[in-house]
Amino acid sequence: MSAPPMPAKRRAWEKAILTRPDLLSQMASAVGESYHIIDPNTFAANLADFAAVFDECGVTGRIRYGYKANKARAFVRACADAAAIAPPSRYGVDVASAEEFGAALAAGVRGEEVMVTGPAHSDDVLRLAARHRALVALDTVEQVSRVLEHTPTEHLNILLRMRPDDPTTRFGMSGWGLQQAVADLQESDRIVLRGFSFHLSGYDVWPRVAMAHRAIDACQRAREVGHPADIVSIGGGIAVDYVEHRDWDTYRARESGEWYFDGKTAGSLYPYSTEVAGAAMLERILCDSDTTHPESVGVRARSSGLSIMIEPGRALCDGAGISVFTVRGVHTHTDGTDIITVSGTSMSLSEQWFDSEFLPDPELVDPLGSQPRSDTPIVRHPAIVAGATCLDTDLLSRRRIPFSRRARVGDLIVYPNTAGYQMDSNESEFHQVPVPPKLVLHRQASPTTWSIDR
Ligand SMILES: Cc1ncc(COP(=O)(O)O)c(C=O)c1O
Structure with a gap:
């Protein structure tokens, strides 16, 4: 059973960047498959x-x-x-x-x-x-x-x-x-x-x-x-208000272990609205x-x-950062759950390490820019998101998120509003993989440019 959709409240810069898969792909080819963007x-x-x-x-x-x-x-x-x-x-x-x-x-x-x-x-x-x-x-x-x-x-x-x-x-x-x-x-x-x-x-x-x-x-x-x-x-x-009141109220009122991969509701949740x-x-x-x-x-x-x-x-x-991961694999678990494995780990999404769950839904972005046709009926594809480590518990999203299509290898998964505490308080070079860099947007430049945060 899938969790309900939890669309994030997004700032204009974030909406704009989601329409620029070319820029997101260019960033990935320059710095690696997982990275944060800050504004x-x-x-x-x-x-x-x-x-x-x-x-x-x-x-x-x-x-x-x-x-x-x-x-x-x-x-x-x-x-x-x-x-x-x-x-x-x-x-x-x-x-x-x-x-x-x-x-x-x-x-x-x-x-x-x-x-x-x-x-x-x-x-x-x-x-x-x-x-x-x-x-x-x-x-x-x-x-x-x-x-x-x-x-x-x-x-x-x-x-x-x-x-x-x-x-x-x-x-x-x-x-x-x-x-x-x-x-x-x-x-x-x-x-x-x-x-x-x-x-x-x-x-x-x-x-x-x-x-x-x-x-x-x-x-x-x-x-x-x-x-x-x-x-x-x-x-x-x-x-911080991450999502609309009505979505948060629905989540809290109806939260069920059946939404989660391991059958357990979150120990505690940040008040997302x-x-x-x-x-x-x-x-x-x-x-x-x-x-x-x-x-x-x-x-x-x-x-x-x-x-x-x-x-x-x-x-x-609030609203000053997002986190981007590249899909490495998609497979179906024996219980029928789709598991999306991404480059990077849940250590770059700290909420998951507090017996909790980061609720604003991530977005699937096709790096080649193809968009679903607007007249196509929405069919939800519930999936959880896992990190590329040997830890069973390394899940960026433990709940089944109702994605609007099935993920494909090479897609980008973009987590919204991650600058506050999600990005780097728990990050480590586990498996000797470097921690994702932070890329700073320079929106005053035209077109927008970016550099590595140092
Ligand atoms: C003394 C003190 N000030 C400020 C903060 C920042 O809190 P927040 O990020 O919730 O605004 C903390 C967080 O633990 C704190 O311990």
Whole structure:
């Protein structure tokens, strides 16, 4: 039994490229059978959408790209280019290692535009942060004690990460720990408490509004004892709408093990469509009031001279990349399921490694450009998509996707909207096969050109 169709929401550049099998084939002959395409223009437009919301709400905003979502240098360069013509501190990058920090600097991001997140920072990253006036989130009392004991010779700007009421998270401080950290920091004039941060799992507006109010309260209390405390970071977790609501609702309501090759439904699924996503979700967080506070987060931030930081990863990558694989083989399994084996592996489509399933449907593209006739009745050809490795579990799509025709060797399979977390967080050179390169589109050129991301 086949899963229902899950057509992806596609940006115009993506639709255009799907009509250019010549370009896709040219890319494959130049760089190999599997590759990713990224579009920095879309990434830059996403940055601008978030900035516009801060402006409309009259809030000083700091947007830090969560670098973990995609390693593309072109995206970090887009942050640097945006920063060059924006008010100070507006754009930057959220890093979680000395390597990401170095790559951000190499792409032109200034040190003071870097936000360091993640647990238990290395000495290298703390040294870099102090040298470059970056901001560092500290998330345990022990880390605070450690930086106080080994104070860098230069000032270190820090945020204290707050722990949500979620027993399953290992990050952040709350209650006594947070108070202790604020008190301990009063002893140092070199470790500067610039404010509070949090990052929530899930993609809901209201828990973020409630936590943001708690962080604003914490800033006000910290100011009373002499800390500058002028920044609240609300982290990432800004939702992305990959598919239409009705398709997502149908999938969730009817999901059945019979759709999947191994008979098991997904352990969990990303919310592929939500009530509010992207920049509109930021607007809700800043502008809506909840029952606990008569004033919105935006109004409180403005009246107390606080800036609000966001660290979106996935949402900035929304619509900014696709992944292309070449069909190596098509065969029918003993249970009747068609299996399409592609060049490359599911390690280039990370969702599959979290007992989950990447739901926006991939597209089959004939490299010779032939299109089905428009008067041909649609007959669905359900198939799963497998990687070219010796692992049984290496499936890019475990569900039977209702393709509009049977795949042929040499076809291209194009997965939509993969820039956020799908492309490279799990990639490896398994079987000594090089990881698929990222190709950067230059749409401002006419005709469109491309280069390898470096
Ligand atoms: C501290 C922090 N900030 C930002 C992010 C980015 O989250 P997202 O890509 O959902 O926006 C993460 C993701 O894990 C995170 O841990």
